[in-house]
Amino acid sequence: MLALFYILAAISVVSALIVVSARNPVNSVISLVVCFLSIAGHYILLNAQFLAMVHVIVYTGAIMVLFLFVIMLLNLNTATEPMKSLGMRVAAVTGGGLLFITLAAAIRHGVAIAATNAFDPGVGLVKTVGHVLFTEFLLPFEVSSVLFLSAIVGVVMLARKEKHQPDAPVEPLTEAERARRTA
Amino acid sequence: MNLDLLAALVPALPLAGAVILASLRRKLSANGAGGLATAIMAVAFACSILLFMGFDAATGGRTVKLLDWIHVGGMEIPLALRIDALSLTMMLIVTGIGSLIHLYSIGYMHEDERAPTFFAQLNLFSFAMLMLVMGSNFLITFIGWEGVGLCSYLLIGFWYKTPEYNYAARKAFVMNRIGDVGMVLAMVLLFQRFGTLEYATIMDAATGFNDPMMIAATLFLFIGATGKSAQIPLFTWLPDAMAGPTPVSALIHAATMVTAGIFLTVRSSVLFELAPFTQDIILWVGTATALIAASIGLFQNDIKKVLAYSTVSQLGYMFVALGLGSYSAAMFHVTTHAFFKALLFLGAGSVIHALGGEQDIRKMGGLKGHIKITFITFFIGTIAISGLPLMSGFFSKDLIMAFAFEHSPALFALLLIGALMTTFYMFRLLFLVFYGAYRGNAHPHESPLSMTLPLMVLAVLSVVGGVLNLPHLFGGHEAMKHFLMSAADGISNESLELSHTTEWTLMGITTALVAVIIYVAYGRFAQQATLEGNEAEMPFFKRLIAQRWRVDELYRALFERPYTWMSANLFSIAEQRVMVPIMTGVGAAANALGDGFRRLQTGYVSFHMLAMLGGLILFLIITLMSN
Amino acid sequence: MEEGIITAIRVVPLEHYVLLSFLLFSIGAAGVVFRRNTIIILMCLELMFNSVNLLLTAFSAHHSDPCAQVFVFFIMLVAAAEVTVGLSILVMMKRNVDSVDVNQLNRLKG
Numbered sequence: 001m002l003a004l005f006y007i008l009a010a011i012s013v014v015s016a017l018i019v020v021s022a023r024n025p026v027n028s029v030i031s032l033v034v035c036f037l038s039i040a041g042h043y044i045l046l047n048a049q050f051l052a053m054v055h056v057i058v059y060t061g062a063i064m065v066l067f068l069f070v071i072m073l074l075n076l077n078t079a080t081e082p083m084k085s086l087g088m089r090v091a092a093v094t095g096g097g098l099l100f101i102t103l104a105a106a107i108r109h110g111v112a113i114a115a116t117n118a119f120d121p122g123v124g125l126v127k128t129v130g131h132v133l134f135t136e137f138l139l140p141f142e143v144s145s146v147l148f149l150s151a152i153v154g155v156v157m158l159a160r161k162e163k164h165q166p167d168a169p170v171e172p173l174t175e176a177e178r179a180r181r182t183a
Numbered sequence: 184m185n186l187d188l189l190a191a192l193v194p195a196l197p198l199a200g201a202v203i204l205a206s207l208r209r210k211l212s213a214n215g216a217g218g219l220a221t222a223i224m225a226v227a228f229a230c231s232i233l234l235f236m237g238f239d240a241a242t243g244g245r246t247v248k249l250l251d252w253i254h255v256g257g258m259e260i261p262l263a264l265r266i267d268a269l270s271l272t273m274m275l276i277v278t279g280i281g282s283l284i285h286l287y288s289i290g291y292m293h294e295d296e297r298a299p300t301f302f303a304q305l306n307l308f309s310f311a312m313l314m315l316v317m318g319s320n321f322l323i324t325f326i327g328w329e330g331v332g333l334c335s336y337l338l339i340g341f342w343y344k345t346p347e348y349n350y351a352a353r354k355a356f357v358m359n360r361i362g363d364v365g366m367v368l369a370m371v372l373l374f375q376r377f378g379t380l381e382y383a384t385i386m387d388a389a390t391g392f393n394d395p396m397m398i399a400a401t402l403f404l405f406i407g408a409t410g411k412s413a414q415i416p417l418f419t420w421l422p423d424a425m426a427g428p429t430p431v432s433a434l435i436h437a438a439t440m441v442t443a444g445i446f447l448t449v450r451s452s453v454l455f456e457l458a459p460f461t462q463d464i465i466l467w468v469g470t471a472t473a474l475i476a477a478s479i480g481l482f483q484n485d486i487k488k489v490l491a492y493s494t495v496s497q498l499g500y501m502f503v504a505l506g507l508g509s510y511s512a513a514m515f516h517v518t519t520h521a522f523f524k525a526l527l528f529l530g531a532g533s534v535i536h537a538l539g540g541e542q543d544i545r546k547m548g549g550l551k552g553h554i555k556i557t558f559i560t561f562f563i564g565t566i567a568i569s570g571l572p573l574m575s576g577f578f579s580k581d582l583i584m585a586f587a588f589e590h591s592p593a594l595f596a597l598l599l600i601g602a603l604m605t606t607f608y609m610f611r612l613l614f615l616v617f618y619g620a621y622r623g624n625a626h627p628h629e630s631p632l633s634m635t636l637p638l639m640v641l642a643v644l645s646v647v648g649g650v651l652n653l654p655h656l657f658g659g660h661e662a663m664k665h666f667l668m669s670a671a672d673g674i675s676n677e678s679l680e681l682s683h684t685t686e687w688t689l690m691g692i693t694t695a696l697v698a699v700i701i702y703v704a705y706g707r708f709a710q711q712a713t714l715e716g717n718e719a720e721m722p723f724f725k726r727l728i729a730q731r732w733r734v735d736e737l738y739r740a741l742f743e744r745p746y747t748w749m750s751a752n753l754f755s756i757a758e759q760r761v762m763v764p765i766m767t768g769v770g771a772a773a774n775a776l777g778d779g780f781r782r783l784q785t786g787y788v789s790f791h792m793l794a795m796l797g798g799l800i801l802f803l804i805i806t807l808m809s810n
Numbered sequence: 811m812e813e814g815i816i817t818a819i820r821v822v823p824l825e826h827y828v829l830l831s832f833l834l835f836s837i838g839a840a841g842v843v844f845r846r847n848t849i850i851i852l853m854c855l856e857l858m859f860n861s862v863n864l865l866l867t868a869f870s871a872h873h874s875d876p877c878a879q880v881f882v883f884f885i886m887l888v889a890a891a892e893v894t895v896g897l898s899i900l901v902m903m904k905r906n907v908d909s910v911d912v913n914q915l916n917r918l919k920g
Contacts, residue, residue, distance in 0.1 A: 001821040009830050016834055016857055020841035025849055032853050039860055042827075046871040047819055051879055055863075058886050063856065063893050070897050071849060074904050084846055088789065095796045096840025102803045103832040111824050113873065120874040121819060132876045133883065144887050151891035155898040786919030788851075788912050793843045 005045060011038040025076050029067050036060045048124035186237055189230045190247045190264050193274060194313040196227045197306040204303035213298035217289035220302035224285045224309060228278035235271050244268070244670060246319045246383065253322075260380055265319035269670035272514060272663075273316035273446055276521050280438045281309050283637035287529050288430040290633035291536060301341060305434070308334035312439050316446060320380040321370045324447065328366065328411065331440045332359040338435065339427040351423035358420040362410015366447075369403035372396060373454075386453040394457065401454050401461040405468075408444025412498045414472045419734055421495055425487040429532030432487060437494055437524035442517045445501045449510045449667075456508065466506025466590075470597055473499030475732060477604035481611075482729040485542050486531045489612050493568065494524060496605060500583055503598065509586045509679075511664035515652040516583060518663070519575040522648050523567035526641035530561035533634055534616060538625040546623035547616045553627035558617050560638040565613045567645040569606040569701070572694055575648030581690055582654065582679075588689055589681055599693060606700045614708035654679075654686075819871050827868035834861035848903065848910045852896050859889045 015035040022028045036059050043052035083089070122128055133141060200223040204216055211219075244267025253260040264270075285305060292298040311330025318324040333356075340352030370380060376396060377385050389397075408414070413421040424436050435441070448455060448465075455462055473496045480492035497520050504513035535542055537554050551558040567576040580602065588595035621627075629635070652663035681689075727733065783794075834857060841854035863882045870878030900910065907914045 005822045005826065009826075012830065013833060013837070016837045019850070019853060019857060020837060020844055025847060028850050028853060032857065035857065036860065039864055042830075042864060043867055045819075045822070046867055048867045048871060048879055051863075051867055051882055054883065054886060058890055059856075059860070063890060066893060066897060067849065067853065070900065074901070074910065076847075076849065076910065084789070084844065088793075089844060091793055092789075092840045092843035095793055095800070095843060096836040098800050099796060099839055100832055100836035102800050102807070103836070104829060106803065106807055107825060107828055111828055118874065123870060123874045123876045124879060128876050129879050129883070133880050136877065137880050137884070140884060144884065147888070147891055151894055155894050158895070159898040159901050784919060786916035788915065789843045789846075792839075796839055796843065 001045075005042075008038050008041045008045070011035075012042070025071050026068075029064060029071065032067075033060055033064050036064065046124065047121060050124065050126045050129045186234060186245070186266070187247045189234050189237075190266050190317070191249060193227050193230050193234070193278065194264075194310050194317060196223045196230075197309040197313065199223070201303045201307035201310060204299055204306060208297075208299040208303060211299045213293055213295065214289060216299035216302045217285065217292070220306050221282060221285040221289065223306060224278060224282040227309070227313075228275070228282050231271070231274045231278045234266060235275060238266065238268070238271060244270075244383075246381075248319075257378065258374070260320055260322050262323065263319040263381075264317040264323075265382060266317070267670040268666045268668075269446070269449060269514070270316050272518065272667065273442075274313065276518060277309060277312050277316065277439050280521055280525050280641075281305075281434060283640055284430050284434045284438075284525065284529070287433075287532070287634050287637045288428075290631045291430055291532055292428065293631075297341070301338075301428070304334055304337045304341070305430070308338065308435065308440075312443070315443055319382060321373065321382070322380050324450075325363075325366060325370065328407075328443060329363065331435070331443065332356060332363070332411075335359070335424070335435050335440055338431040339424045341427055341431070345426075348426040351420075351426040355420040355424050358417045359410050362407045362417055365403040365406025365410070369400045369407065372400040372403065376400075382450060386451075389453045389457060393459070397454060398458040398460050401451070401458040402464070404447060404451060404454070405461060405465055408447055408502075409468070410444075412441050412444030412502070413495050414444075414468050414499065414502060415475065416734075418472060418476065418495050419738065422488050422491040422731075425485070425491050429487065429528055429535060432491070433525045433528035433532070436491065437528050438521035441494065441498055442501075442521070445498070445505065445513055445517055448502075448505050449514055452510045455505070462506050462508060464506075465502050466594075469499045469502030469504075469506055470594065470601075471499070472496070473503065473601045474597060474604075477601050477608070478728050479731045480608040481604060482725075483608075484545055486534065486544050486547075486612065486616065487528070487542060489544075489608060490524070490527055490531060493527075493605065493609065496601060497524070497568070500580065500598070500601070503587060503594075504583045507583075507586045507590055509583070511652070511661075511667045512579070512582045512586060514667055515663050516579040518651060519567070519579040519645070519648045522641055523564045523576055523645040526560060526564040526638060526645055527568065529634070529638055529641065530557050530564060533557040533630045533638065534561075536630050536634065537627045538623060541623055541625060544612065544615045547621070548619045548623070549617070549621040550627055551617040553621075554629045556629060556635045556638065560635075560642040561617070562613065563642040563645055565609045568609055569697055570602060570693065571697065572690075573649065575645050575651075578649035578652065578654065578657075581693065582652070584693065585679055585681055585686055585689060588685070589679065595689070599696070602693065603696055603700050606697050607704055610701055610704040611708050614704060618709040824868060824872045828865060831861045831865035831868070834858075834864070846911050846913055848900050848912045851912060852893065852900070855896075856889065856893065859885060 012035055015031045015038065018031040019028045019035065022031060036055065040052045040055045040060070043049075043055060084092075120128075200220055204211070204220060208216070244265055246263050246265050248261050248263040250262050251259075252262040285302070288301065288305065292301050295301065308331060311327045311334055313327070315324050315327025315331060318327060336352045336356040339355055340349045342348055373385060374380055377388055379385065410417045421436055421441070425432055427435075455465075476492045476495035476499060480489050480496065483489045483492060497516070501513045501516050501520070504510070504516060533554065534547070534550065534557060537550070537557065538547065541547065563574075567574040570577045570580045584595055584598050584602070587598050652661055654661060679686075785791075838854045838858035838861065841857070842851050845851055845854070863885055866878045866882050866885075870876065870882075903915070904910055
């Protein structure tokens with residue numbers, strides 16, 4: 001079990017690193033998909049069956065596909081972008097590393113939280129999750145549909161091609177006009 | 184008749200008059216404003232007379248409390264008036280002579296377009312002066328003190344369009360202010376010692392002969408008095424104050440404001456009796472002032488300046504009397520001096536008015552045929568001030584000189600010299616103005632009744648005023664002295680202990696010498712009008728006196744130059760090199776700081792993300808550390 | 811079967827999951843700063859989301875709290891909505907400045 005965890009963890013970390021460092025955006029996307037799948041594996045290890053399924057369907061199946069669509073749409077598969085300045089890169093790596101070290105230091109004495117519930121391995125089954133979802137979290141569940149509606153409307157608004165008349169061409173101000181306006 | 188109400192009315196009426204006249208100044212005519220102001224002063228005078236008649240000297244005085252003014256911690260200072268013999272005397276002088284001068288001003292300021300303002304300021308001055316003399320504690324007196332200083336400034340600079348007049352007004356105010364510092368210090372010392380500023384309480388509680396604190400307090404009071412009453416060293420403002428209209432010179436700088444210093448000293452006579460050191464200083468300062476001012480008056484050519492130096496000199500005489508402890512003699516001289524000096528000034532104003540503005544006596548002469556009433560009254564004033572027998576000035580001045588002889592014959596001799604100088608310059612003035620041939624270009628005409636009536640009243644008073652304090656020698660009962668004794672305890676100490684023979688001898692010597700001087704002056708000026716020559720051709724000592732002992736130049740070198748030097752340097756060094764860089768530096772620093780912070784807004788998303796990351800790490804570290 | 815599952819869940823100590831989650835989060839954060847391509851930045855954001863999901867699920871499994879898993883569900887919901895909107899913004903950006911370089915968006919420079 002532990003070995004399985006380590007393998008999956010290694011896959012997650014390596015693929016994450018590839019996401020961050022790959023030149024070609026498509027490589028990044030593929031690597032991210034691999035990362036997501038490994039995380040789905042972690043979910044299964046934790047007996048979170050419902051989440052693992054939803055994760056694969058929503059994230060890997062929908063969101064990453066969407067990313068790929070956009071990349072293809074914008075024709076970025078061949079693009080290689082210039083790198084950031086060296087200082088920025090160093091700062092980025094340093095920042096990330098510091099963040100990890102700090103967070104790790106936070107739990108150096110172990111994560112000791114008293115469990116509030118009795119140990120129930122059935123947490124993570126579809127039945128349990130569904131039960132909680134539709135009793136305690138019913139309202140957020142319904143409201144999230146409104147969220148989706150607003151997201152859809154927003155996307156349509158944003159991505160629509162504008163059909164208005166082009167503005168009258170703007171001529172630069174003449175010297176006299178500029179002087180008159182700033183006086 | 185409610186005496187308290189009368190007492191409150193006396194200062195309240197001029198105050199109301201001032202307010203009304205000031206607010207209606209554009210709508211009133213000159214005559215209307217003058218009439219209202221004079222009427223108010225006349226009513227105030229009537230109230231004063233009623234108070235005087237209803238006054239019972241045996242009670243020693245009453246305090247009329249108007250309201251609880253200051254009540255802070257242990258300090259309690261009410262707004263109260265004190266009606267006793269001393270304040271009644273001064274009230275009568277102020278309102279009486281004030282009414283006459285208001286009447287005179289109607290004619291004098293007839294053509295001035297700002298006449299209503301003038302009358303408003305005159306009424307305001309009367310209010311302030313009345314508060315000064317009627318106050319029941321030092322603070323009320325001080326309010327009046329400052330008020331008369333202010334009104335003096337306003338009135339001297341009344342014709343403000345001429346710059347020199349403004350400088351004169353400013354000079355008067357600044358010198359008064361220097362004296363005021365002394366008065367404030369005295370008040371502080373007295374309050375610290377006695378816990379109150381009420382006259383009645385302090386005079387009752389004053390003890391401690393030769394106490395250093397008492398000496399200090401009285402010295403400070405005297406400094407205040409020198410500022411107001413133009414003694415050495417603060418006397419140079421009075422001649423310059425002649426820039427104001429003549430009624431102002433008559434009222435303020437002859438009869439009332441300049442006597443405030445003497446009034447204050449008499450009020451505090453108990454304190455001065457406890458500080459003989461201060462009394463000596465007062466004596467010598469008064470003598471010096473009397474002599475020096477009289478000497479300057481010998482050479483002046485402006486009719487008003489002669490009278491101004493004469494005023495300074497006569498004030499010196501009053502201070503000599505105070506220094507000798509003869510307070511009622513000083514008050515007697517104040518009264519008679521008010522009569523004849525006001526008369527002389529108003530007469531001079533009449534002359535100036537008659538000549539259409541000329542003030543230089545070298546361009547006058549022979550006016551006795553043209554302006555008879557003015558001449559007769561001026562003549563009476565001159566013989567009064569010279570101390571010719573049976574005039575009012577004779578009694579008051581000779582009383583002071585008798586006290587001086589009692590103190591030391593040398594002092595008497597000095598005062599006698601001063602009296603002779605007074606006679607000389609006054610008669611020089613009289614002869615040069617009225618006798619001989621007319622040396623000017625104008626057309627002299629007599630002044631209207633509104634101006635000559637006060638002259639006549641004052642002339643009568645100058646003649647009979649001696650009756651107020653007629654000495655035993657002449658069969659009188661020294662009425663004023665006994666009247667004032669109820670108010671100022673120090674007066675009980677003064678008593679002349681000369682034999683009658685000595686007194687007659689002194690008077691005889693004085694009168695004889697005065698007559699000689701008149702004869703000399705007559706010879707020099709009445710018949711041939713000997714005018715002094717050029718200043719540059721005079722021998723050194725004469726030139727020094729003609730240049731007024733160069734006191735103004737001395738003050739300029741001692742005070743004005745260092746002060747302007749200091750302020751110029753303070754400006755260039757302290758201000759420009761220190762303050763300005765600091766001020767601009769603050770702004771520049773703020774600017775630089777803002778510039779520095781501006782660099783943080785790079786506009787790049789990743790930079791901001793990095794900044795957020797950094798902040799998050801910092802926050803986490805701090806949280807970790809504190810746990 | 812129960813034994814196996816209990817053994818499975820409890821074998822991996824919670825600290826491991828927490829550390830893994832932190833590691834993924836740091837990599838994602840570094841990636842946002844590191845890259846200039848807006849799409850990659852969005853993907854790194856997704857990575858950060860996922861690290862949080864993993865953390866929540868781990869706690870839920872170890873402390874038997876189903877609410878955490880429901881919470882993860884909602885996070886996924888919101889992440890999905892956010893990705894759609896983000897990508898549409900990206901499309902608009904490409905249309906306006908003709909590049910997906912995030913450094914092109916510097917009009918807020920002070």
